[in-house]
Amino acid sequence: MEHFFEVTDIPSVMALRERFAPVATEMVDLEDALLRVLAEDFRAPGDIPGFDRSTMDGYAVRADGTYGAGEGSPAYLNVVGSVAMGQVPDHRVGPGEASRIATGGMLPEGADSVMMVEHVGVLDEGTIEVYRSVAPGQHVVARNEDAAAGQVLLSAGRRLRPQEIGLLAACGVGSVRVHAMPRVGIISSGDEVVPVDREPLPGQVRDVNSLTLAGMVRQAGGRPQRYGIVPDQYDRLLDTCRRALAETDMVLVSGGSSVGTRDLTVQVLAALPRSAILVHGVSISPGKPTILAQCGEKAFWGLPGHVTSAMVVFTVLVRPFLARIGGCRSDDDVRVRARLTRNVASAQGRVDFVRVRLVRRDDTLWAEPVLGASGLIRTMVAADGLVAVDLNDEGLEKGAEVDVLMMLS
Known part of the structure; x- marks a missing residue:
C-alpha cells in the first residue's frame, strides 16, 4: 500500500474520478x-408529434392564398370542412379554401399554415374573409418538429x-x-460521539454527521446505509469498514480524518485488501485533512469530524465522485452568478469556501457571506451556497462577481 502526506489541490483530486467506474x-x-x-x-x-398540428384556434389554409390580405383588402376563402379533435381529416384544402381547426388539431392535406380566428371574419357558413397574411408553417408544429424518428433525444448519463x-x-x-442508485456506507467514528437520542456528557457530541451526510447522499441520487458509531478502536473500525466495503459502492468515514484519529484510519486502510491512499490532505478550507483512498474498485473517504467541514467537503469533492459512479456525465453542480455584499478575507495556499446566502436587490443577485465561527452548523442552515476564494488570492472585494456553488435542495 502506498500513501502520501503532501496536500493535494482540488483539480488533482477531481481528476481521480476516472479511476472509479459507474455502478450497474x-x-x-x-x-x-x-x-x-x-x-x-x-x-x-x-416522429413526434407524428402529424402537422395546429397551435391556434382558427382555420387551416394554404399560405399563398392569404398573401397581400389586409384590413382594407381581405382575402376571401371557401370553408370546405372542419377538423374534429383527435381525428384524421377526411377532406383536403385546395387553393382559395380553408378548414376550421382547433388548437392541437391535425392539418388537412393541402394546408400548410393556420390563420388565427382573431384575424378572420365569417361572412356565411361557407365563406370567410381574412385580414392578415400568413407564412408557410405559421401557427403549425411540423410532424417531426419535436423529434424525428431515430434522433437521439436523451443521451446516456442524463x-x-x-x-x-x-x-x-x-x-x-x-x-x-x-x-442503479449508488449505495454509500456512512460510518461515524470517535469515542466522543453518542447517538442523537442520548444526552451527551461533557466532552461528548451527538452523531450529527451520519444523518447529515445521509441526507446529502440522498439529495445527490445515492442510497445511504448507516453503520452506526464506531469508537476509536482499530479492530472495531477495521471490521466495520470491511463490512461497509463489501455491501456498498462508496464508503464515508466521518471523523476519521481529524488530527486525533487520522492515523487510525490510515492503519485501517493499510489492512484492507487492494487499498491505496490517493489523497492525504486537500488544499481546501474547511476540510484540509480529508483522505481519499481506493479499495479495490471503490472510493473510500475519510471526512472531517466537524459537520460543517464534512458538508463542505461533500459538496465540493464527494458529490462529483458520487455523480461519476452514479453514471452522470456531469457533476450535477448548480452554479449562479452573484455579486459580493462585502469584502472577504482569505489565507493564500488553500481554496477557501465561504458560505453565502443569496438576496435579490434592484434586479441584482447578491451573495451575502454568512457570519459566524466555521464550525457552527447554523451557518450552513443559513447558507444557499458556497463561494470559492482561489488559493492564490488574499480575498475578494465587495461588489466582485462570483460563482456560487449551490447547496442541493
Missing part, C-alpha cells in the same frame, strides 16, 4: 425513473427530470434503463 444498470418503470440517471442513449421511435419523463411518455416508453 437496471430497468425501472417510467413512474419510478424520476431523478434516475439514464444508462443508454434514447432515440425517438418515430438525470431524468419531470420534463424528460414527459418526453419519454410522449414516445410511449413504459420503462427505461437507468444506473
Whole structure:
C-alpha cells in the first residue's frame, strides 16, 4: 500500500474520478425513473408529434392564398370542412379554401399554415374573409418538429427530470434503463460521539454527521446505509469498514480524518485488501485533512469530524465522485452568478469556501457571506451556497462577481 502526506489541490483530486467506474444498470418503470440517471442513449421511435398540428384556434389554409390580405383588402376563402379533435381529416384544402381547426388539431392535406380566428371574419357558413397574411408553417408544429424518428433525444448519463419523463411518455416508453442508485456506507467514528437520542456528557457530541451526510447522499441520487458509531478502536473500525466495503459502492468515514484519529484510519486502510491512499490532505478550507483512498474498485473517504467541514467537503469533492459512479456525465453542480455584499478575507495556499446566502436587490443577485465561527452548523442552515476564494488570492472585494456553488435542495 502506498500513501502520501503532501496536500493535494482540488483539480488533482477531481481528476481521480476516472479511476472509479459507474455502478450497474437496471430497468425501472417510467413512474419510478424520476431523478434516475439514464444508462443508454434514447432515440425517438418515430416522429413526434407524428402529424402537422395546429397551435391556434382558427382555420387551416394554404399560405399563398392569404398573401397581400389586409384590413382594407381581405382575402376571401371557401370553408370546405372542419377538423374534429383527435381525428384524421377526411377532406383536403385546395387553393382559395380553408378548414376550421382547433388548437392541437391535425392539418388537412393541402394546408400548410393556420390563420388565427382573431384575424378572420365569417361572412356565411361557407365563406370567410381574412385580414392578415400568413407564412408557410405559421401557427403549425411540423410532424417531426419535436423529434424525428431515430434522433437521439436523451443521451446516456442524463438525470431524468419531470420534463424528460414527459418526453419519454410522449414516445410511449413504459420503462427505461437507468444506473442503479449508488449505495454509500456512512460510518461515524470517535469515542466522543453518542447517538442523537442520548444526552451527551461533557466532552461528548451527538452523531450529527451520519444523518447529515445521509441526507446529502440522498439529495445527490445515492442510497445511504448507516453503520452506526464506531469508537476509536482499530479492530472495531477495521471490521466495520470491511463490512461497509463489501455491501456498498462508496464508503464515508466521518471523523476519521481529524488530527486525533487520522492515523487510525490510515492503519485501517493499510489492512484492507487492494487499498491505496490517493489523497492525504486537500488544499481546501474547511476540510484540509480529508483522505481519499481506493479499495479495490471503490472510493473510500475519510471526512472531517466537524459537520460543517464534512458538508463542505461533500459538496465540493464527494458529490462529483458520487455523480461519476452514479453514471452522470456531469457533476450535477448548480452554479449562479452573484455579486459580493462585502469584502472577504482569505489565507493564500488553500481554496477557501465561504458560505453565502443569496438576496435579490434592484434586479441584482447578491451573495451575502454568512457570519459566524466555521464550525457552527447554523451557518450552513443559513447558507444557499458556497463561494470559492482561489488559493492564490488574499480575498475578494465587495461588489466582485462570483460563482456560487449551490447547496442541493
